[in-house]
Amino acid sequence: MKVLGILGSQRRDGVTAQLLQTVLASVDPVHETETIFLGDYDFKPDTKEQPDPVLDELEQKLLESDVWVIAAPTYWRALSGKMKDFFDCLRQRLVRFDRHGETHPDRFKHKHYLSITDCYTGTFENWVTGVTDQSFKTIDQVMTAAGVIRVNEIVMTKTWGVTELPAAKKAECIKRGQQLSKLQTKDDSTVKRYLQLFVMVAVMALAAMGIQVGLGLLPRAGFWLSYGSFVVIFFALLASILHFATFMKHRRK
Numbered sequence: 001m002k003v004l005g006i007l008g009s010q011r012r013d014g015v016t017a018q019l020l021q022t023v024l025a026s027v028d029p030v031h032e033t034e035t036i037f038l039g040d041y042d043f044k045p046d047t048k049e050q051p052d053p054v055l056d057e058l059e060q061k062l063l064e065s066d067v068w069v070i071a072a073p074t075y076w077r078a079l080s081g082k083m084k085d086f087f088d089c090l091r092q093r094l095v096r097f098d099r100h101g102e103t104h105p106d107r108f109k110h111k112h113y114l115s116i117t118d119c120y121t122g123t124f125e126n127w128v129t130g131v132t133d134q135s136f137k138t139i140d141q142v143m144t145a146a147g148v149i150r151v152n153e154i155v156m157t158k159t160w161g162v163t164e165l166p167a168a169k170k171a172e173c174i175k176r177g178q179q180l181s182k183l184q185t186k187d188d189s190t191v192k193r194y195l196q197l198f199v200m201v202a203v204m205a206l207a208a209m210g211i212q213v214g215l216g217l218l219p220r221a222g223f224w225l226s227y228g229s230f231v232v233i234f235f236a237l238l239a240s241i242l243h244f245a246t247f248m249k250h251r252r253k
């Protein structure tokens with residue numbers, strides 16, 4: 001697995017860079033990591049005549065990686081200009097357009113991303129007024145259009161004068177980095193988990209309905225039909241609610 005950090009700050013060694021580096025440094029070393037500082041890349045929008053060679057290079061890096069850590073400060077209550085410009089220039093390549101001009105996920109579908117932003121505003125004021133909300137919303141909108149799956153987000157407030165990350169924020173970044181390491185394994189075992197759930201439902205239903213038959217609370221006639229239909233319906237409902245709670249609901253808080 002490869003994790004790509006994309007830094008859209010004006011400063012290559014500022015708070016955003018430290019948050020990003022702490023996450024990447026915590027990724028299990030069996031996985032490859034790389035950081036790109038967007039300030040080093042003079043990309044331009046593609047034209048009909050000429051695709052931009054710098055975008056070609058960046059696009060290749062995006063294609064080669066499985067997880068993107070998108071780190072950009074909040075400027076003027078919105079995503080930093082460099083990151084926004086990157087998304088804008090990359091739009092034609094991030095999505096596929098149908099004949100009505102509507103966008104659809106394309107080659108980046110099913111990759112994952114973690115977003116990071118920060119601001120001078122204090123934690124309480126940010127919570128009440130949502131200074132960093134627009135930054136996350138912009139990232140989420142672009143990624144959703146491209147079919148990239150959200151893993152989590154990190155926000156750091158009160159960055160004025162900060163030269164080193166506070167211990168709690170460092171710990172959060174380390175935790176998120178470690179979670180990224182497990183991402184592949186987690187995805188691969190999803191089908192296995194649902195199969196295990198099915199077996200558990202089948203065994204527990206057999207035990208419960210067997211007891212009911214033993215106590216005379218359920219007729220013996222037609223037992224296997226009742227049992228089979230109960231297991232299938234119960235499993236379908238349980239799997240749907242679990243899928244909603246663990247996946248859909250966490251797409252955007």
Ligand SMILES: Cc1cc2nc3c(=O)[nH]c(=O)nc-3n(C[C@H](O)[C@H](O)[C@H](O)COP(=O)(O)O)c2cc1C
Nearest residue numbers: 009014015016073074075076077118119120121159
């Ligand atoms: C152009 C610009 C606009 C900014 N706008 C805001 C803002 O609207 N609200 C805020 O709380 N902080 C704002 N900040 C502060 C940045 O969010 C802060 O500098 C950031 O946390 C530091 O990231 P860095 O260390 O990676 O540069 C702004 C900073 C710059 C340079």
